[in-house]
Amino acid sequence: MNKQNITIYDVARESKVSMATVSRVLNGNSNVRPATKNKVMNVINKMEYRPNAVARGLASKKTTTVGVIIPDVTDEYFASLARGIDDIASMYKYNIILANSDDDSSKQVKVLNNLLSKQVDGIIFMGNEINDKLRQEFKNSNVHIVLAGSVDEINSVPSVNIDYISAVKTETNKLINNGNKKIAFISGSLNQPINLDYRLVGYKKALQENNYVFDKSLVFSTNGNYQSSYNLVNSILSKNITAAVVTNDELAAGLLNGLTDLNIKVPDDFEIFTSNDTKISRLVRPQLSSITHPLYDVGAVAMRLLTKIMNNEDVDKKQILLNYDIVERQSTK
Amino acid sequence: MNKQNITIYDVARESKVSMATVSRVLNGNSNVRPATKNKVMNVINKMEYRPNAVARGLASKKTTTVGVIIPDVTDEYFASLARGIDDIASMYKYNIILANSDDDSSKQVKVLNNLLSKQVDGIIFMGNEINDKLRQEFKNSNVHIVLAGSVDEINSVPSVNIDYISAVKTETNKLINNGNKKIAFISGSLNQPINLDYRLVGYKKALQENNYVFDKSLVFSTNGNYQSSYNLVNSILSKNITAAVVTNDELAAGLLNGLTDLNIKVPDDFEIFTSNDTKISRLVRPQLSSITHPLYDVGAVAMRLLTKIMNNEDVDKKQILLNYDIVERQSTK
DNA sequence: CTGTTAGCGCATTCAG
DNA sequence: CTGAATGCGCTAACAG
Numbered sequence: 001m002n003k004q005n006i007t008i009y010d011v012a013r014e015s016k017v018s019m020a021t022v023s024r025v026l027n028g029n030s031n032v033r034p035a036t037k038n039k040v041m042n043v044i045n046k047m048e049y050r051p052n053a054v055a056r057g058l059a060s061k062k063t064t065t066v067g068v069i070i071p072d073v074t075d076e077y078f079a080s081l082a083r084g085i086d087d088i089a090s091m092y093k094y095n096i097i098l099a100n101s102d103d104d105s106s107k108q109v110k111v112l113n114n115l116l117s118k119q120v121d122g123i124i125f126m127g128n129e130i131n132d133k134l135r136q137e138f139k140n141s142n143v144h145i146v147l148a149g150s151v152d153e154i155n156s157v158p159s160v161n162i163d164y165i166s167a168v169k170t171e172t173n174k175l176i177n178n179g180n181k182k183i184a185f186i187s188g189s190l191n192q193p194i195n196l197d198y199r200l201v202g203y204k205k206a207l208q209e210n211n212y213v214f215d216k217s218l219v220f221s222t223n224g225n226y227q228s229s230y231n232l233v234n235s236i237l238s239k240n241i242t243a244a245v246v247t248n249d250e251l252a253a254g255l256l257n258g259l260t261d262l263n264i265k266v267p268d269d270f271e272i273f274t275s276n277d278t279k280i281s282r283l284v285r286p287q288l289s290s291i292t293h294p295l296y297d298v299g300a301v302a303m304r305l306l307t308k309i310m311n312n313e314d315v316d317k318k319q320i321l322l323n324y325d326i327v328e329r330q331s332t333k
Numbered sequence: 334m335n336k337q338n339i340t341i342y343d344v345a346r347e348s349k350v351s352m353a354t355v356s357r358v359l360n361g362n363s364n365v366r367p368a369t370k371n372k373v374m375n376v377i378n379k380m381e382y383r384p385n386a387v388a389r390g391l392a393s394k395k396t397t398t399v400g401v402i403i404p405d406v407t408d409e410y411f412a413s414l415a416r417g418i419d420d421i422a423s424m425y426k427y428n429i430i431l432a433n434s435d436d437d438s439s440k441q442v443k444v445l446n447n448l449l450s451k452q453v454d455g456i457i458f459m460g461n462e463i464n465d466k467l468r469q470e471f472k473n474s475n476v477h478i479v480l481a482g483s484v485d486e487i488n489s490v491p492s493v494n495i496d497y498i499s500a501v502k503t504e505t506n507k508l509i510n511n512g513n514k515k516i517a518f519i520s521g522s523l524n525q526p527i528n529l530d531y532r533l534v535g536y537k538k539a540l541q542e543n544n545y546v547f548d549k550s551l552v553f554s555t556n557g558n559y560q561s562s563y564n565l566v567n568s569i570l571s572k573n574i575t576a577a578v579v580t581n582d583e584l585a586a587g588l589l590n591g592l593t594d595l596n597i598k599v600p601d602d603f604e605i606f607t608s609n610d611t612k613i614s615r616l617v618r619p620q621l622s623s624i625t626h627p628l629y630d631v632g633a634v635a636m637r638l639l640t641k642i643m644n645n646e647d648v649d650k651k652q653i654l655l656n657y658d659i660v661e662r663q664s665t666k
Numbered sequence: 667c668t669g670t671t672a673g674c675g676c677a678t679t680c681a682g
Numbered sequence: 683c684t685g686a687a688t689g690c691g692c693t694a695a696c697a698g
Contacts, residue, residue, distance in 0.1 A: 050446065050449060050450045051450060052391075052450065052452060053450045053451045053452060054387055054390045054391050054396060054451070054452045055391050057387045058385075058387050058388050058391050063387060065430065065451070068431075072416065073406055073412045073415050073416050073419070074409070074412050074413055074416045076407070076409070079406045079407050079412050080407055082406050082431075083405065083406050083407045083433060086406070086431065086432070086433050087433070090432070090433075090444075095430050095432065095447065095448075095451060096430065096431055096432075097398065097428050097429065097430050097431075098401075098415075098419065098429055098430075098431040099419070099423070099428065099429075100416060100419050100420070100423075111423075113383065114428065115428075116383065117383045117384060117385065117386045118386045118387070118398070118428060119385060119386060119387045226612070226615070226616065250612070250616075253616050257616070257618060260618065279559070279583070279613075280612075280613075280616060282559070283559065283583075283586050283590070283613060283616060283617055284616055284617065284618075285590060285593065285617075285618065
């Protein structure tokens with residue numbers, strides 16, 4: 001008999017007990033005499049029996065797998081979240097089905113439904129924009145969903161993030177205190193609430209507190225990649241800007257390199273603050289000052305929250321904000 | 334009735350056919366009259382019926398999910414492979430269960446068995462070292478396994494890679510042609526066959542062809558991270574080395590920055606070739622010359638190969654080598 | 667504490 | 683071309 005095909009019946013027969021008893025020891029049910037438990041365990045080990053999780057899932061209506069919807073694993077921001085998610089998931093005996101969505105709305109609902117058909121016990125969603133259609137799908141699906149490092153501006157779903165507003169505000173304040181008069185705000189698409197409704201708001205708040213007038217022409221909305229900010233440099237310099245708050249590290253690296261290539265000295269002639277503290281921020285020269293975004297922890301806490309929710313435990317707060325810090329490296333004075 | 338709980342029986346009743354017929358239209362079985370097929374399809378759409386993949390898996394013994402064992406999603410090298418894997422997987426209607434192994438041998442067998450219990454139809458394995466224990470587990474598991482961007486020195490498993498020997502040899506030759514007399518080979522652990530049995534061999538071949546004597550003291554085995562090569566710089570310079578072939582981009586970035594911090598000019602005073610052409614190689618200054626490693630394609634082809642194998646199609650070659658190229662950016666003359 | 671029994675939702679014979 | 687019946691491997695009452 002093939003190792004793959006050993007069933008609970010086989011070990012029951014071999015152990016001279018009923019399959020129900022085997023099932024009990026498998027599931028740690030206490031209602032089984034230690035002696036028979038040992039007997040069964042021995043047979044299980046001897047036969048190298050491995051429970052069929054699919055059958056289990058069908059019978060119990062629990063698959064111990066969660067779906068993870070991610071824009072792109074290749075993006076270090078989300079990959080770091082994913083790593084935190086997987087570590088905690090496996091700690092709680094869950095597997096993750098990972099699905100790339102490219103942040104594309106139609107792909108997102110497609111993979112969501114695919115995940116649901118696989119009967120996942122829960123879903124961790126990562127994405128830069130959540131529209132009504134998606135919210136509706138979330139609601140209609142009867143699985144629990146948690147957002148990781150992603151915001152829903154109306155908080156219709158539990159989520160784990162940092163306080164983006166406050167973080168960006170702090171950075172902007174530092175730049176103001178360093179004497180900069182014109183500070184750019186450079187982000188990925190402003191259609192993304194995380195940029196428009198959080199980070200930009202933090203930027204504006206800092207300006208306001210310091211009696212700076214908000215100047216729309218100092219706000220740069222890009223597609224978020226390295227080249228887009230690299231190409232922005234001339235336009236930025238023409239406006240006598242001397243510092244920038246940037247919302248992702250690739251963007252910041254592009255800006256930095258663009259500046260350097262034009263012989264503008266960072267931080268002497270231009271200061272940069274970035275947002276996610278990924279490896280990139282330490283690889284470039286000068287190294288980038290940044291928010292110390294605890295990406296791994298955001299993923300980990302999101303997954304932990306999901307286990308609680310799936311387990312029907314009480315959770316006091318469904319919108320969790322983790323602590324961040326600011327690290328000043330070489331791109332700021 | 335809850336959308337999640339609509340079964341094949343419900344649509345059968347509603348369609349006034351048997352569940353067998355519904356099953357047939359679901360599976361594209363041609364033995365069903367177009368008229369009844371339409372009737373059933375309409376009901377399916379109306380009720381928003383979504384087949385339960387778990388039940389399907391139990392009945393058909395196919396789960397349309399494959400396991401993906403990865404050292405660390407956070408590593409851009411493997412993340413790029415994973416992205417290629419997922420894209421092709423979803424193209425063929427498979428989902429991927431992603432499991433991080435940290436390249437740890439005991440974790441690897443643990444997640445392997447976990448994946449097997451989930452009845453995955455196949456496995457893509459990524460890892461820097463495959464030992465006999467693991468090979469044995471591979472053999473005992475009756476699922477098909479394909480290696481992506483990872484080598485088994487005895488080729489006991491189908492795999493997709495590039496020709497590391499030839500690639501490194503080409504790089505080394507260029508460095509030799511540029512007049513360098515002492516060229517370092519800097520890699521992650523030499524316990525990893527990919528470094529010891531492939532890349533180092535390529536390095537040696539180039540030396541030999543040019544009548545250079547191989548000097549063991551020019552070979553640096555590190556733990557593979559940025560800091561480890563950064564810290565190596567003094568030791569390297571003390572040996573009058575003027576160029577290096579580096580086996581991963583983080584390592585190369587560390588070397589580059591270490592050199593730059595000591596005011597050694599790259600490429601004028603020191604040339605660097607790196608291996609994986611990840612974003613990093615373009616973010617640092619000067620940008621790193623590299624093998625143009627088609628990471629996404631390696632993952633994609635590995636997944637495609639797996640689908641063929643799972644489908645019992647004939648595959649002529651089970652050890653696939655993809656084409657690479659060399660791109661000379663700013664770290665070489 | 668242990669065994670018997672009935673599904674979980676579907677694919678798949680086997681008849682017709 | 684369609685339906686009835688069986689079973690995939692396991693969990694979860696229900697009895698005892």
